[in-house]
Amino acid sequence: MVLLLVLVGALGLAIGSFLDVVIHRVPAGLSVVSPASHCPDCGTPILARHDVPVAGWLLLRGRSACCDRSIAARYHLVEALTGALFVLVTWRALQLDQAAAVPALLTFTALGVALSGIDLDVRRLPDVLVLPAYPLLLALFAAAAGVSGDWASLGRAVLGAAVLFGCYLALALIHPAGMGFGDVKFSGLIGLVLGWFSWSTLVVGAFAAFILGALVGLVVMAVSPLGRKAEVPFGPFMVAGALLALWVTEPLAGVLTHR
Known part of the structure; x- marks a missing residue:
């Protein structure tokens, strides 16, 4: 069970990184697929090693690698929150003998994080x-x-x-x-x-x-x-x-x- 929760947490961190894109682009009517992740200040594409959820922000000490601007902590809070919620929801589903419903619950959780972020931003x-x-x-x-x-x-x-x-x-x-x-x-x-x-x-x-x-x-x-x-x-x-x-x-x- 511990290994499963670790894997689910890692999945949540990765999806949380994508949800950052969704929260930022969907209200503006932009594609969530292209262009690839880039610095919001200078437009430089973000390197893969710097785009690792949470760890990339810690590695760069909260600063952009291309222009040394401060990176908003909220992006990585979304990643961490999604990872934590994925673990908690999966854990609770297993306690309730609802393992079959885990995919649906995690989908709802990811949707909930994205919608909450957008609602807070643009109502x-x-x-x-x-x-x-x-x-x-x-x-x-x-x-x-x-x-x-x-x-x-x-x-x-x-x-x-x-x-x-x-x-x-x-x-x-x-x-x-x-x-x-x-x-x-x-x-x-x-x-x-x-x-x-x-x-x-x-x-x-x-x-x-x-x-x-x-x-x-x-x-x-x-x-x-x-x-x-x-x-x-x-x-x-x-x-x-x-x-x-x-x-x-x-x-x-x-x-x-x-x-």
Whole structure:
């Protein structure tokens, strides 16, 4: 298991490097394939040995090799975060006897990191990432159901996607200023992933997003000069709530059962 987690962590670091490109280029409508990675200041292509996730930044001591400009730490934070989340999500999936669902969960995790970064930057959850994820994740969960024979979970996942999408759509229609349609479209993916596990996981993940968003929003309003006008993107909290639900649903259910 340790070797598997090490390999998954390395995969996460590599994918995190690609997610940096996605976060930077997708909102601008640029290709994520070409041109190759290059210095944002002088345009010089980045050498392969300097493009190793996290290690390249440490090797260069946070400075660009071509023009000695400071390299933003956020690029390597994305890499490290993706690697760490890949390890944690895989570990939790194995604990829950959900090894077959690991490819779907890691795909969702990578998507969540990319969408969170973009939402923080430009306050959008691009359709070009969200919409293709529906058939992709559905196919991965269908494959997981085929391997495990758990077709009931697949059916619940599809229903979960519809239910959470419907709830978010209702909120957006009732209070348009408080819920963007990007969040609505993303909510179905959250419902698909959490519905695979259980209805309890879906409920916990949905409420966790709003609780985390409210707590952070209060802090931001308290410290921001904009006060109540300060905007906090909701996408990152949807992702955080969904991933958190994988850990807290069972303990929470146990506490409520024994009350």
